[in-house]
Each structure stands twice: as structure tokens, then as C-alpha cells.
Amino acid sequence: MAENKTQPTDVSVEDFLAAVEHPQRRKDGLELLDMMRQATGQEAVMWGPTIVGFGSYHYRYSSGREGEAAAVGFSPRKANLVVYGITGSHEAEDLLPKLGKYKTSTACVYINKLDDVDRSVLAELVHAGYQHVMSELHTP
Template sequence: MSELKTKPTLMEPKTFIDGLSDEKKRNDADALLTIMSDITQQKPTMWGDSLIGFGQYKYQYASGRKGEWFRVGFSPRKQNITLYIMNGFSQYQHLLERLGKHKTGKSCLYINKLSDIDVDVLKQMIALSFQARFDSEI
């Protein structure tokens, strides 16, 4: 069984953010770092070389594969900002309708910039997701 390659690192999230070449993306990442830190009351942790996560949970799949992952997080990618809402979006349709310009994947919320969305709605989603109990928790 293969082991998850993306793990917590010792890199400081603020150092990573300060190294972003796109000023707008850097400013949005700084804002998200503050927002998620305030909501979760957790110290941010770099996961791999580009993901910033808050909190942790353990999971185990039916196959027996186990691992750990962050509860909420984000990554300021070149094309967009990816926010990780680990319990998915099925219970957040009422919030997604009010969020603004975005796309979703299974647990990923893609935005181009914070000014495209209602940040107060995003804060609600982050708080609800962080507080959620994950079915796969051990």
C-alpha cells in the first residue's frame, strides 16, 4: 500500500506566501492565512511545498489505507486559489449560491481572487467545515 507523499513540513507558511511573485495572489494568501488562523485557532502548517493546512484528522478507508490530513486549508496556485473544504459541498449549497464566482471539485473550492467572492460566506463555510466530524476519523 503506497504512502501519501504530501506531508507536513517545517517550512513556515508565511515564508512561502512572502515568496509568491504575484502581488495580488500574495495579498489574498496573506488574508486567507489570517482568516483561517482566526477561525480555526490553529497554527498553520505547510503540507508539501504549496499547501497550507489547519488542524488535522486521521482517516482510514475501507481498503485499510490510513493517513492524516488537514481539516481546512488552501493553496495559492498559479491559475487560481484552491481552498480545501474537506467534508465536501453537499451541505453548503445555500452558501455556494451566495458565494460569488467559483468552481468546485469534490473537496476543492476554486476562486480566482478574494474580491470575486463574499468573504463572509467563505468564513461560514470554513468554520462549518473545520467543526465537522469526518466519517473517516479514527
């Protein structure tokens, strides 16, 4: 079975964020780093070259595919901030409408800049998403 492309690395999260070219993405990335540390109680780890992750869990699909993934995380991309793992909790249904200006895809939230969203709602989403993944999706 093929190995996941996105694996944890030993790259420094702080060095990665310091090298983000876009000044707003760099600033927002540093703020998200602190927010997610507090919301999860975990230290950040780079997953692949561009994802800052917090916590990890083992998943197993009915197809037999399994692997490790970050519980929650973010990536300061050129076009926007991508936040992972915050849409699946039971609380997300009530919290997302209160977040502010964002877009979603299947499992990601796209934010242009943190000033577009309510930071306290985002922190609640991160905490709820982390708890959801670690308690309900975690497979020993």
C-alpha cells in the same frame, strides 16, 4: 502501503506566502491565512510544498488506506486560489450559492481573487468545513 505524498513540513507558512510571485495571490494568501486561523482556531502548517493547512485528521478508507490530512487549507496557485475542505459540510449546500464567483471540483473551490467572493460567506464555509471534518470524519 504507500505513504501519502502530501505531509506536514517545517517550512514557514509566512516565508512560503512571501515568496508567492503573483502579487494578488500573495495578498489573498496572507488574507486567507488570517481568515482561516480565526475560523478554525488553529495555526497554519505547510502540507507538502504548496498547501497551507489548518488542523489535521486521521482518515481510514474501506480499502484499508489511511493517513493524515489537513482539515481545511488553501494553495495560492498561479491560475487561482484553491481552497480545500469547505464543500463537505451540511452548511455548504446553503452557503456555496451565496459565495460569489468560483468553480468547484470534487473537494476543492477555485477562486480567481478574494474580491470575487463574499468573505464572510467564505469564513463560514471554512468554519463549517473544519467542524465537519473534525467532528464527523475524524477517525481516532
